[in-house]
Amino acid sequence: MAFTQDHLLGIEKLGPDDxxxxxxxxxxxxxLNRSDNKHGDAxxxxxxxxxxxxxxxxxxxxxxxxxxRLGADVMNMSMQASSIKKGETLIDTALTxxxxxxxxxxxxxxxxxxxxxxxQKVNCAVLNAGDGRHEHPTQAxxxxxxxxxxxxRLHRLSIAICGDIxxxxxxxxxxxxxGKMENRLRLIGPPTLVPSGMEEFGCEVYxxxxxxxxxxxxxxxxxxxxxxxxxxxxPSEREYYHRYGLDAEKLAFAKDDAIVMHxxxxxxxxxxxxxxxxxxxxxxxxxxVEMGVAVRMAAMDLLARNLRARRAAAA
Amino acid sequence: MTATLFHxxxxxxxxxxxxxxxxxxxxxxxxxxxxxxxxxxxxxxRIDCRGACLAPGLxxxxxxxxxxxxxxxxxxxxxxxxxxxxxxxxxxxxPDTTPDIDTPEVLEFVARRARxxxxxxxxxxxxxxxxxxGREMTEIGFLLDAGAVAFTDCDRVVTDxxxxxxxxxxxxxxxxxxxxxxxxPTLSQGACATSGKFAALRGLPAVSPMAERMGFDRDMALVxxxxxxxxxxxxxxxxxxxxxxxxxRNGLDVTAGVSIHHLTLNEFxxxxxxxxxxxxxxxxxxDDRRAVIEAVASGLIDVISSMHTPQDEESKRLPFExxxxxxxALETLLPAALRLYHSGDMDLPTLLRAMTLNPARRxxxxxxxxxxxxxxxxxxxxxxxxxxxxxxxLRSKSKNTPFDGARxxxxxxxxxxxxxxxxxxxxxxx
Numbered sequence: 113m114a115f116t117q118d119h120l121l122g123i124e125k126l127g128p129d130d131x132x133x134x135x136x137x138x139x140x141x142x143x144l145n146r147s148d149n150k151h152g153d154a155x156x157x158x159x160x161x162x163x164x165x166x167x168x169x170x171x172x173x174x175x176x177x178x179x180x181r182l183g184a185d186v187m188n189m190s191m192q193a194s195s196i197k198k199g200e201t202l203i204d205t206a207l208t209x210x211x212x213x214x215x216x217x218x219x220x221x222x223x224x225x226x227x228x229x230x231x232q233k234v235n236c237a238v239l240n241a242g243d244g245r246h247e248h249p250t251q252a253x254x255x256x257x258x259x260x261x262x263x264x265r266l267h268r269l270s271i272a273i274c275g276d277i278x279x280x281x282x283x284x285x286x287x288x289x290x291g292k293m294e295n296r297l298r299l300i301g302p303p304t305l306v307p308s309g310m311e312e313f314g315c316e317v318y319x320x321x322x323x324x325x326x327x328x329x330x331x332x333x334x335x336x337x338x339x340x341x342x343x344x345x346x347p348s349e350r351e352y353y354h355r356y357g358l359d360a361e362k363l364a365f366a367k368d369d370a371i372v373m374h375x376x377x378x379x380x381x382x383x384x385x386x387x388x389x390x391x392x393x394x395x396x397x398x399x400x401v402e403m404g405v406a407v408r409m410a411a412m413d414l415l416a417r418n419l420r421a422r423r424a425a426a427a
Numbered sequence: 428m429t430a431t432l433f434h435x436x437x438x439x440x441x442x443x444x445x446x447x448x449x450x451x452x453x454x455x456x457x458x459x460x461x462x463x464x465x466x467x468x469x470x471x472x473r474i475d476c477r478g479a480c481l482a483p484g485l486x487x488x489x490x491x492x493x494x495x496x497x498x499x500x501x502x503x504x505x506x507x508x509x510x511x512x513x514x515x516x517x518x519x520x521x522p523d524t525t526p527d528i529d530t531p532e533v534l535e536f537v538a539r540r541a542r543x544x545x546x547x548x549x550x551x552x553x554x555x556x557x558x559x560x561g562r563e564m565t566e567i568g569f570l571l572d573a574g575a576v577a578f579t580d581c582d583r584v585v586t587d588x589x590x591x592x593x594x595x596x597x598x599x600x601x602x603x604x605x606x607x608x609x610x611x612p613t614l615s616q617g618a619c620a621t622s623g624k625f626a627a628l629r630g631l632p633a634v635s636p637m638a639e640r641m642g643f644d645r646d647m648a649l650v651x652x653x654x655x656x657x658x659x660x661x662x663x664x665x666x667x668x669x670x671x672x673x674x675x676r677n678g679l680d681v682t683a684g685v686s687i688h689h690l691t692l693n694e695f696x697x698x699x700x701x702x703x704x705x706x707x708x709x710x711x712x713x714d715d716r717r718a719v720i721e722a723v724a725s726g727l728i729d730v731i732s733s734m735h736t737p738q739d740e741e742s743k744r745l746p747f748e749x750x751x752x753x754x755x756a757l758e759t760l761l762p763a764a765l766r767l768y769h770s771g772d773m774d775l776p777t778l779l780r781a782m783t784l785n786p787a788r789r790x791x792x793x794x795x796x797x798x799x800x801x802x803x804x805x806x807x808x809x810x811x812x813x814x815x816x817x818x819x820x821l822r823s824k825s826k827n828t829p830f831d832g833a834r835x836x837x838x839x840x841x842x843x844x845x846x847x848x849x850x851x852x853x854x855x856x857x
Contacts, residue, residue: 201744203745223749224746228700244631246631284628308622309626
């Protein structure tokens, strides 16, 4: 088994071997992160730049911590405040940055495909930390690791993804990843929030939570992205909560040992009931955050190995 | 003036629907004889066509030449060279320049620039509403007098139905042709892809193909109400075809076009956000593409256009949603269209009709024919010659073609406008 990628732009580009290799290594990093000496040297001497064109606290901190724990020099650039406002194009920003010789570039951008575009112009390893509505690969990988650890496997599970599928890059990456690992996928949401064509990805689409949740092993809730609502997708938050918010009553339709996931940040009382989110027997939401650091360490470690090998071959 | 005999040609006559060997005699810029009569009369000059196809030059409705305003993207000089090399002998130009062509004064500037700089004929269109803002109609009468051949707000829909109905009524009284972009504008707002599997996979804001039909349905109601002469710039979806068929059957003065890109590419060609494939309306599904090809073959869709839209590198080197729309196509129109001939979807007279006779007829031009008395606007091409397209070899100032690196079949050998040679491939490579 091997990890063959130069960048981590999306789950779509990964094979099952890439995914398994990465998750196996992430398991090791979970152990490291739980120890008293949280230091590795896999990224020693390398420079990691976090370039966020969109606000993020959780993902950016997770990447930063992952890089520091493995010995990288980490720099955070908040791009909303910088040159983009001065009219510089994405490509020019990339070229400028590239001249500073970073080794790992972590990018979040509000437009689908922007990270792919950037990756074509730089000669370091690029990690997509979320691009528009397209992909958020490290989120899908940390979800996969969480599921694998909770369920003991990552195949032949019945998994429901619920809520705002249309605006969610998390949903898209998860659908692709869980599909590649041969799970049964259900998408549940109001039809205004589920894009057309999802059946063609091999998903079953449900408009009713109770039908959709019946006997599933995993319930993945999505954030109702208020900032993405350019108006009128749902009548009101309270009606959404009534029909699609996960509460004990709806969760009862899933398997007794079904786990509940949420990528955060949660809107309690909108897409998820607070007591479900806090139920340590069902909710793995905090574990997801923990897995996030480990998965990002593994991703950067593997990309750095390939980067070093590539540079050695070129030298 | 001398007479020129084109002999040993394969004459593609879109009017008669024939594809047969023959000769053509041209004198004083006009076709004066065909076949044996031409051979018998003979000419002072003889051009041996060596069995290649001789057809009327292409009449391309909807070419964007970026004068005035953005000459760094395309000028009448470069567009004219590109057209000549592509076998396009008449460019019907768009008014979506900077400023818009919405007054007789700007139109006269454009006409003068075209006369000075273009190798091929230029017939300008004018905006239907001032500033293409959809609020007040332009001086349609003055603009007609100044030479506008049609009125269009290009890719902007006149959303105010009252404004549009008055403009149509006024245009009808002058016999002016109105060309509209068919799209329900609020449904398609912000979209840069067609809804479906591809858009879902790439996470791009998408519009249902139904938006095109809704736009067309509204316009047909207005055409029925006003009796205007109407041409839909691009019909690109299967859903819009039954209403088009119905409108024609009911005797409305309606025609429709389609861009070469919607006939030869589909949404999956965008692949990893390749912005040279971003056009407006967005590329459609393969089912739509097939349906639209059939509509061209049956004559339901009348016109194939290049929708030539030059964009500089900067406006394309952006994330897909932010990148500019449009593709250059004057030089690739014919070779791309020949894909439909090579795939067996239609014969050459049918294919050429949509790029010659039909657009000429719609604009009331004498071009697009090989009959006696027609202007000697001609293209000589080898339909089989293979080549790989290199975008940097294009004559357009802008190189934004989706066909870069594509294998194509069919090359222009020579182009004549009014009997004068404006492009000669053999001399170019000598």
